[in-house]
Amino acid sequence: THSWDRETIQLVLNLMPKETVLFIADVRINFDTFRNGMTATVNSKTIITVNPDTREASLLFNYVKEAAETGVLEEEEKPEDMPGSITDVYTVNQLKQKALDVPELFFGVIYSFISKFDVDSSVSKVIRTRCTKCKYQVSDDLQSCTNDLCPGRGQGLSAATGFDLFVDLSDHTGTLQGCSLRSPVAEKMLDCTVKEFTSMTDDERTDLKWKYLLERCKIYVKIFPPSKMRTGVKGIILGCSLADPGEVKYLQKH
Ligand SMILES: [Zn+2]
Known part of the structure; x- marks a missing residue:
């Protein structure tokens, strides 16, 4: 050599x-x-x-940093992300500890409360439009993507609108803040489409919020350890449903 x-x-x-x-x-x-x-x-x-120290480099750096913080680039559908294959049960604190001890992504199930669930806040915080090529957040009335580094820049905008919000998950051991809840997982959990959601009244959104807020849920998560680009542990929700009380009781005894 x-x-x-x-x-x-x-x-x-x-x-x-x-x-x-x-x-x-x-x-x-x-x-x-x-x-x-x-x-x-x-x-x-x-x-x-x-x-x-160039403009392009700083644009690229900021883009990747934003993408790392929101986890949008980590979400290509992979067969191993299917909740059925995820069986390891953790508490919130165990999830955080494992993410710090083992610096690689992993999957788990937690039985926790949704302690922050702002589906009744402004629609722009619940539903977002992203360029399908680079996942940058855009407004869908644009002609082309506003990310200078988008591989599809100069072509017509190809965008997808979906649920895109952050929720907090808590149990008796702690809270995992800012977990991503996105389409199509959110549609399935809320049992409503983006279109149905945007035409809901404020009262209907509040009802939807209280269906889950402070309720114990069985939640499948994908966990990313902290990195230079992302402070703290990042969770992405892959599945969420109200927990079966019998299942929770069984877990508490064992
Ligand atoms: Zn783009």
Whole structure:
């Protein structure tokens, strides 16, 4: 190996995925049949700048930071995300502790109360529209995505509107704040579509809120540990229903 290879390998090993912006000049781009995608090869002329002080780099950094905090990029449907396969039961404190001890995402079930559930606040805090290409929040009357880094920029806007709110989950051990509750999980839980929700009266939304607020629920979550981009543990709700009292009693005894 060449010295630049060793230097590059050392550099890359020290980078955290989704936390560093790289500006790379002079690389060879080839199609790699083994990986079935484009790959970049460095050589002696390649210059790699970590977190360059440019407008593009700061836009990219802010975009990834926002995406990390909301968890929007972590949500591609994967078969292992199906609640049926999630069986490990935790308390809120156990979830938080595991996220700190094991720095990788995991799944779990908690029987907890929904201690913050603002479905009766302004609709803009419950329903959001995002560009389908980059998940950036946009307003659906726009002609194109407002994210400068969107891969679909310049093309017509392709956007999806859905439930997109934050809820707090509490039990006797603590509270997990700001868990993401989004479509299609929210539709199933609330038993109403986005369209039905937007045409509800304030009273109907308040009823919907009290159907779940402070009720014990069985909640399937996907948990992300804290990272440089995200302070605190992040939870994404994959399924939520009112808990069966018999099931809760059984758990408390065992
Ligand atoms: Zn976009």
